[in-house]
Amino acid sequence: MSKNSVGLAIFLLIIGNIVAVFSDALIKTLSADGAVFQFVFFRQLTAIIILLPFCLFNRAENLLVGLKWHILRGHIWLFGAIFMVLAINSMPLATANAIFYAAPLLMLPLALLLFQERLTKTTILAAILGFIGVLIVIKPTEITWAAIFAFIVALTMALNNILVRKLPKQLSVFQVLLLTNIVGTPVALALAIWEGRTWDWSAMLTAAGSSGFILIYAGICVMVYRSIEANKVASAEYTGLLAAVAVGIVWFDEIPDLSMALGAAFIILPLIWLAKNEAKQNKLAKLEAVN
Template identity: 65%
Template sequence: MSNKSVGYAMLLLIVGNLIAVFSDALIKTLDDGVAVFQFVFFRQLTAVIILLPFCAKNALPSFTQGLKWHALRAHIWLFGAVFMVFAINSMPLATANAIFYAAPLIMLPLAFVFFREKLTKKSVMTGVVGFIGVLVVIRPTHIDWAAISALVVALTLAGNNLLIRKLPTNQTVAQTLLLTNAVGMPASLGLALWEGETWNWTPLLTAAGSSFFILIYAATCVVAYRSVESNKIASAEYSGLLGAVLVGILWFGEIPEVEMLIGSALIILPLLLLAKVERKQKKACANAEQSTIDTPLESEFSLSTER
């Protein structure tokens, strides 16, 4: 773990999630008959092309470190990307994103089970209230394949973010993202060939734009989840819902209802409260440490050890 603050990590996730909405919006512009596996392959291909210049100077041996974890994340991401295309094209943008943002809540028990992270009352309550907000937004009256697909995406996002802990910390963000996409390309190409559709390169530009925005999001996740325990910052993922609402209105004419506004408030307000509490706690700890350092006994001990 680095010494970056929880507030800094949460800010990164907020910015990343707002930018990720534009990736989803581009996916929503695809024609109904688009070959899904081809499009997913195009996204990985363009992501690798975008990232290669940032990794050209890196030594080759560094790319082999943690390869099994990169492979696992790559195929989890591939699995989720396929369901993401279906979910986004089958429901309003804000509704799909609301279900995607069940990921932070899923991360809490996963982090407890697999990483033995301590769950604080504040982080659990923030996640629970945020998820209630998600339910208010979507008002689920029945479960259809689109909703199930969106929940699968949420599960894959949670798993991918937690597995960041297993990646080598000496690899750059660009290396991490390049490997995650490159290692998964054989599988996505195989699925595209198995799909049996005529190759259509028209969606390539849309795939490139989607990759660009999602890479920014992925980079913020890598930095944030390497810096701070996931249970302390995972609720920041909910912030992108407001961006999804706004983009849905301006781009697709999807006017949110009152329930959307209430649900969004339930999602965002606990997040702001958690950040405020964390800042106060950190300031109090810093003041306590400073008081200890300033005592005469501590000063004498420091001088004696320097000699």
């Protein structure tokens, strides 16, 4: 992806976040007292099965380059998945997703600390307005364990997206995703065994569907954040909230209230403003280059 393809990157992130909501919806169909660690292990396992055919045609001699970063991201991804299951099964789908979308705001200081990315007033304001929208949606009158779990998910999402920059450029998206899941599988299996629940293989189909959807999102994140500065496109992550509202209404009869509509406006409108401002800046830069 070209480093100037900000518009395309934003479009891909919008698609990825919409697709990711369906992964969350499948998780919400699980029994509230189901085996969490077992389901997360099934997700890891089915992700590997899905990805292997796509990796067979890629050269693999450099697969172990940057292994420490794969191990770090793989375990961040694993624990994020655990807390995601706990959060989604404890609150409405749109509310959980609203908290997940604190991730773009968290990415800004992380990008500054890890990569010294320059934060403009525009990107900072857009992220702050988006986060205000998140707060309006969740109406934080009290802190619950479910909300804490959801915020941990947001932190793991932010870290994973930022750390994409540390991965070797020669690896394909499929190889990156495969390694992310492989390195976390031993810990996932150990946790599932420690959980001590009877193995319920019927959950494997749900896990496979959830893995398929989330892999599309994760692959898009790898493509985008490898080539575009996070502060320019991270606000596009917020748009999945609208999909979460729609899926919550249709699938789970979760009717949003006025605060959801107001919060969504705070989330979406800054994104539109940010995209238009970026397009304007790119146009001015091209004109200056011509002159």
